[in-house]
Amino acid sequence: MQAQTVHIVSQAIRYIEDNLHDKLDLDMVAAALHYSKYHLHRVFTKTVGLTIHDYMKRRQLTEAAKLLAFYENPIIEIAFMSGYESQQAFTDIFKAMYKTTPAEFREAEEFYPLQLEIHLKEELIKMDFIKENIKFATLADVDDWMELVNLTIDGYPCLNRAEYIENLHQYIANKKALILRDEGMAIGIMGFSTDTGNIDFFAVHPQYRNQGITKLFLDKLVDELLCGREITLTTYRKGDKADTGYREEYCRLGFAERELLVEYGYPTQRLVLLPENKEEASNERNRKKPIS
Secondary structure, rough: HHHHHHHHHHHHHHHHHOOOOOOOOHHHHHHHHHOOHHHHHHHOOOOOOOOHHHHHHHHHHHHHHHHHHHOOOOOHHHHOOOOOOOHHHHHHHHHHOOOHHHHHHHHHHHOOOOOOOOOOOOOOOOOOOOHHHHHOOOOOHHHHHHHHHHHOOHHOOOOOHHHHHHHHHHHOOOEEEEEEOOEEEEEEEEEOOOOOEEEEEEOOHHHHOOOHHHHHHHHHHHHHHHOOOEEEEEEOOOOOOOOOHHHHHHHHOHHHHHEEEEEEEEEEEEEEEOOHHHHHHHHHHHOOOOOO
8 A cells, every 4th residue: 555655646746847847736637647636635745744736836946946046037937937827926935935036046046945856765664663773874874864855855945065964974973963764765864962952954754754753863862862951953933834844843742932043044943842841742642642
């Protein structure tokens, strides 16, 4: 069943990628692949963590941003190529997602993607990880680590790849980079600071986002690496249309809101997990678990 679901979703992704410069919607994709739109919506969202609509919009805007940064096509032409019927409609959604207008983005000449193509694992995914499976990353993990970064680029606004890799090498050397692997691939990665208690970067493979991986990494920090410390991170601000669910998950796991920030020109908010917050959140999750 899992393999069939992955096959269906992969077909949908391939169709979207082949038709990025057309006006796309769920009905069109479902009809082209001969699936019920309700079934396709359900399996796509469950597998990828995004609705088909959100995936299409983010991919088309990423391609539009690439055209703005590297080519001289008129903005109205890029709007039409991205599936929008007017330059104003394109400008409105572009600004909501990129926090700048298309013209300002072009002038800055600094491209970063909202969403890259997602490639799914066809083999059965493991569902019984424990925190002991999380290890310190080594230099041999860098390629797989960066492959996961590409898959989860939605969690890395304004990513500068070269700077990120340089920092990653430092984190690995200082034993501040954690990795969780399954069948030769990275499915969870985290860089953290023992000085500040901050999670500096974190990602979970889309197919594993519903498997409690985030909680495993937090347990690793709280129980072994940052015992008794506050844990902080920055994420999207409330209501940011570019957020694909990161903020909601962190709040569900017990993080509390702190000050608003701007990082690399992007509006964010700092969240903090106090030791007592983690315990309360854990107790709440345990109370909601069904009795077997």
